[in-house]
Amino acid sequence: MAVRAIRGATQLDVDERGHLLERTAELVQAVLEANDLENQDLISILFTVTSDLRSEFPAVAGRQIGLTDVPLMCMQEIPVPHALPRVVRLMVHTETDRSRDKIQHVYLHGAVALRPDLTGAQ
Numbered sequence: 001m002a003v004r005a006i007r008g009a010t011q012l013d014v015d016e017r018g019h020l021l022e023r024t025a026e027l028v029q030a031v032l033e034a035n036d037l038e039n040q041d042l043i044s045i046l047f048t049v050t051s052d053l054r055s056e057f058p059a060v061a062g063r064q065i066g067l068t069d070v071p072l073m074c075m076q077e078i079p080v081p082h083a084l085p086r087v088v089r090l091m092v093h094t095e096t097d098r099s100r101d102k103i104q105h106v107y108l109h110g111a112v113a114l115r116p117d118l119t120g121a122q
Contacts, residue, residue, distance in 0.1 A: 001095045003043065006031055006103055011110030012086040017055040024061035024088050027108055031092055034104035043093040044071040050087045051079045058088050087111055 010027045012019055028045070032038070045067070047058035059072035077083070089111075096103075105118045 001097055002099075004094055004096050004098065004100065004103055006035060006092040006094065006105060007090070007115075008092070008106040008108075009087055009089040009111035009114055010108040011084060012053065012088065015053050015055045015086060020053065020056050020058065020088065021061045021064065023109070024058040024090075025065050027088065027090060027106065028062055028065060028067070028092075030106045030108060031090070031104075034106055035094070035096065035098065037092075037094055037096065039067060039070060041094050041096060042067070042070045043095065044073070045093070046091045047072065047074045048077045048089045049074065050077050050083060050085055052085050053088065058090070084110065084114060087114070 008027050008031045010023045012023050045062060049058060057074045059074050062070070062072045077089070105115065107115050107118060
């Protein structure tokens with residue numbers, strides 16, 4: 001079994017606590033489903049947010065969906081002037097039998113623009 005990192009991101013419509021928690025939970029669940037992962041497969045999840053998101057820590061959404069024994073950490077992205085606004089990103093570290101080319105990275109809502117090469121949005 002190998003350790004793999006899985007990337008993902010979602011864009012929020014507004015910086016409101018409930019919306020951030022909903023979109024973050026959706027993203028985490030989409031990554032887990034796309035890669036056939038369960039809680040016990042997870043090593044850790046790093047979340048980042050753009051500087052315009054301040055309503056809640058994305059890790060709260062992880063806790064709310066049951067990731068209570070997985071280390072979760074939140075950080076702020078560097079404020080690049082031309083960056084897509086209101087974005088929550090994550091990097092999931094996991095143990096999996098999947099080869100690197102079979103890992104499914106997940107980009108939702110407006111965040112599909114960040115990686116059109118991975119989302120088919122080219």
